Amino acid sequence: MFIATANNLSVVPWYQSPTGSLSTTAALAICVLIAVPLFSISRRAIGAYLKTYIQPSPFMLPFNIISEMSRTVSLALRLYGNVMSGAVIAGILISVPPLLFPGSHAASGPAYRCHPSLHLRHPGNGLHRFRQSLGPRSRDKRQ
Structure with a gap:
């Protein structure tokens, strides 16, 4: 219930899901590692x-212990x-949308600043910066 609620609340603006933290x-x-045994x-x-x-042989003991530990790490990282x-x-x-419609003022509205972890400072300037990185166009060059 905790994971489902936390993930569903992540669509709320300015709410950062607790499951977005590796420590959580x-x-x-670790709770699963303790609860299953x-x-x-x-x-x-x-x-x-x-x-x-x-089982099936005593030589499997280290592999089964490693399996338990790796399952814990796998659950956390997944x-x-x-x-x-x-x-x-x-x-x-x-x-x-700002890349497709660079002059649109609607594209820079509050919806683009709704989540602080996205770090979208100026989403409307992406296409302009991309064009500048390509250098001058061939028709702009004077021969």
Whole structure:
């Protein structure tokens, strides 16, 4: 419920989702790291739970421990990456209309400054700066 609510509230202007922070997603992943063995031990005995780490052979013990740790890191990074990619895609979609309509004043309205993490200072100047970076056009050169 927390993740769903936090991600759905990220569309509210000036609200930055708590799951957009790697520390929050790491804390949630650590909760999963602790909860999964506890529920497994409560469902069956501790001996049966520990036996799963050495199946099919005792040589699998280090790999199963690494698997548990890597799952925790994977959960944290996947949640963080999904939330941050949504913010990046929103930033890209917000910056496209000024490139298509450079003289439009509607394109520089409050909708383009709604999220502080997007860092869109002057979205209407993107096309002008791009044209300047290309240098003078061939027809502008005097021969």
